[in-house]
Amino acid sequence: MKKRFWIGGLLVLFSIVASAEQVPVYDESTQTLMLPVVDTVEQRGKYQDAVLQHLEDNRWRIVSGREGVLIRQAYQPRGQVHSIDGAAYVEFSGYFGSGCEALGLIRQHRYQHRIELVAYYEDAPWMHEAVSCTTALVPFNKELQLDLTGLAAGVYEVTVNGFSLGSFTLDAEHACSTSCNWVPLHEPFLASSGQLNVPVVNTQGQVGAYHSLVFLPTQESGILQLLRADIGVQMQVLKAEVALSQSFPVQAKLTVSGQFSCYPPGLIEVRRQANVFELAVLRSVLPDTVEPNEVDCAQSLESFERTVALDIHDLDAGEYTIRVNGMDYGSFQLAQDNRLP
Structure with missing residues (x-):
């Protein structure tokens, strides 16, 4: 049985699909965009397992998905x-x-x-x-x-x-200092106006392949118009190191450092495939009103350093590889299954 509900004033027909990843994935062979989770201002994770099919002229059809049911x-x-x-x-x-x-x-x-x-x-x-x-x-x-x-x-x-x-x-020892910037989870968000914002999209071959996608509703039922989509441009990463805690379950933090000119680091996207952690460190997008001088940029290099937590809770014992912007930066070892008894 199919399920009907309203999104931004449009009656959309959703059926059921399944998705294994929580990050949006674009399948280049079928030209479909899979959105495992879509938040709204009223409810996190309200819509799940949505699939958009590319048509033409930047138009996309909502072909499937569902509304999540909260546990009582x-x-x-x-x-x-x-x-x-x-x-x-x-x-x-x-x-x-x-x-x-x-x-x-x-x-x-x-x-x-x-x-x-x-x-x-x-x-x-x-x-x-x-x-x-x-x-x-x-x-x-x-x-x-x-x-x-x-x-x-x-x-x-x-x-x-x-x-x-x-x-x-x-406690203060493990808390973030006042200079620490927290970046929320990069989940799609559906505004009350019907505008759909998708912060980052992976492809099978690349983490963070696209970002800052904006879809607008149209007069056609179930059709969205893609207003914006930026291609992910990777930063110059020179070093990546993993630090493991001495406590159990073990925690892992990855620190990446490198250089940039004019375009500071923006999104950092992480995904794990089997025993490989893949990270994309992307440069930020400057406002449309800012046009950097390429000559000045080439002569002005600055250093950056970012630390992200790796989700290793509940992982099995074994060796895990770190891959940043397509390059391998060593590995770390879990001596035992990383879960509480």
């Missing part, structure tokens, strides 16, 4: 938060109301001194058609590591779908 609070009675060496982990558990229900997407959102988790059901036939489900309560348990990048020292409350799980304290 009644089935989230327990939870705990614990912190280790500057990292915070959340564990919450409860009961599903039937054997058909399962835990799906979980999104993180920061609001002042609160980290809000938004948890959805896994997409399944029971959401769209009449199916037979067992009525027994089915227990579930989920553990995940919170993204603390850029947070100042202090006490932070953690909630899931409005239910408080507890709080943790981030």
Whole structure:
């Protein structure tokens, strides 16, 4: 059964697709753009598994996708938060109301001194058609590591779908200084006007191949107009080093450094494929009113350094390669499975 809902005043028909990656991916062979998650101002992760098909004249058709279904609070009675060496982990558990229900997407959102988790059901036939489900309560348990990048020292409350799980304290030693700039997750965002912003897009062969995409609604149902899309231009990276924590579970931070002229570093996109972490360090896009002098740029080199956290929680023991802007910069080793018992 297909599902209808409104987006920016347009009635869009969505069916069900599946996607394994949380970052938008453009398939050059089929000219389709896959958006695993789309946020709105009211709800993180509200739309999921959307697929756009390129037509012509920068027009794109919404061919599939779905609206996420939030897990009911009644089935989230327990939870705990614990912190280790500057990292915070959340564990919450409860009961599903039937054997058909399962835990799906979980999104993180920061609001002042609160980290809000938004948890959805896994997409399944029971959401769209009449199916037979067992009525027994089915227990579930989920553990995940919170993204603390850029947070100042202090006490932070953690909630899931409005239910408080507890709080943790981030001390000054592991907190971000006042000069630290936090960059939010690069997720697509749908404005109330119907404008769709896609911060970054990967292709099979390149991380961060495109960025700053802007789609506008049209008078045609389910058709969007691509207003802007920038090609990702990689920075000159000279060095990349991984630092592993002494605590368990192990944490990993990658520091990249290099040089630039006129165009400072912008987005840093990370993806993991098997045992390879691929990073794209892209240069920023200057405002249209700024036209740098190429001669002056060539004579003015500045250094940059950026540190990003690698998501290695729950990884198996083994060796993991670091690849930045297409070049390998060594590897790191996990001596044991990186998960709490």
